[in-house]
Amino acid sequence: MTSAEKSATPRYQQIKQDLLDRIAAKEWGIGEAIPPEQTLARDFGVARMTVNRALQELTQAGVLVRRRGSGTYVAPPRVHTSLLQIRNIADEIAERGHRYDSALLRLESVPASADQALLFGIETGAPLFRSVIVHRENDVPIQVEDRLVNPEVAPHYLAQRFKTQTPSAYLSMVAPLAGAHYTVEARLPGREIAAHLAISTKDPCLVVLRTTRTEDRVASQAELWHPGQLYQLTGGV
Amino acid sequence: MTSAEKSATPRYQQIKQDLLDRIAAKEWGIGEAIPPEQTLARDFGVARMTVNRALQELTQAGVLVRRRGSGTYVAPPRVHTSLLQIRNIADEIAERGHRYDSALLRLESVPASADQALLFGIETGAPLFRSVIVHRENDVPIQVEDRLVNPEVAPHYLAQRFKTQTPSAYLSMVAPLAGAHYTVEARLPGREIAAHLAISTKDPCLVVLRTTRTEDRVASQAELWHPGQLYQLTGGV
DNA sequence: GAGTGGTCTAGACCACAAT
């Protein structure tokens, strides 16, 4: 290798990314075989074990399917249970034939706490954008969305008004989102959330914590608070 | 290598299992360091890369935490479930390296209400089987499972004891399950559920309502109650 | 039999943490 250059990202990561890009570009269709390890190793100029690691991880992630003695294939897109298909709340309400509206309660820049800094990969105290919005269905509050946004991903976030477009729609417009991670739990609301939802602090809420990422960093973290009785996540297999 | 013996399971898998067992046996406590790769490689009599793979996978599974330059540590227990899969709670707990046990609280035949009759496609007042089980992880109640079962699908349901096999495992054994439907909501537990979960009636619970079907009818409907703070559903895209 | 993935080796150099 002539190169003295140090790439920050390991070789197998680069290979994963390259393969992901080429799959996204439909270089290989669903169910189609990608080149064997030997070939990829030669093409990328690495040892077979390095390609193997990239392929193993993509397989574990459900992107590829491997069959010993046969080959490596592009996996069919995973059908996310609709439990996961947490949709744009405005669309969802419109689909029910109801009236949707929202109110922007906060839109500000806040210094990152240590935890937040770690999550977003920025320095503690560095600015993060924050929006708090209440979403209503037929005038009934149905979700309070408390969102932190990475300024590097959406530098003009604070200039939005979020009347015609939800933050999540805006974000997916300005930055291609590569993935999301969810947690769902039951919690009691604080005073402020309870007030916005027009419920008591003793009424249980369904809280969806959602982290979205672009290719290389965390774009946004949202806490979605719903009255437990009014809101349900549903899905099937 | 003198050995001609073929172990069906690969070496790194055996190493993973061995480490899981030793963690379960509290050979190393939470946050404590396990021996470095070098040492493990010597002890197991394998190359460092083989130990490395075992440790990588346990790290990815959340069992270990690794810090470059420092060491490998036993991760704090997670209490998570994938939204994506219908998993057996016993397996899930075992996978975390924890101790699972359960208690059968009720096992009876009940007359179907009108709603239930409609759901199961039987006549109102016709018998339905019902079981109530509390599932525990390291002696902490983590789920109360209140389940109704279609007697036509599992006629011998009441003869089970559900000690070594959960109802869901039993059902998928006696009847091929064709699909499932979920609802998740936040609710306050009634007196009985709260007692079984050892929480207060004011503590919010995450309730998963799950209906499973065979090819042609509803096999079972379950209410799975979890303490809101202890239990989270997680998923990603 | 040829080609594929699954696993394993015995080294190596590096970045980073602890000291």
Added chain:
DNA sequence: TTGTGGTCTAGACCACTCC
């Protein structure tokens, strides 16, 4: 400086699939 994990190499043998 020493020890740790992170990565990579250039081979190897095997089980399996496909022809």
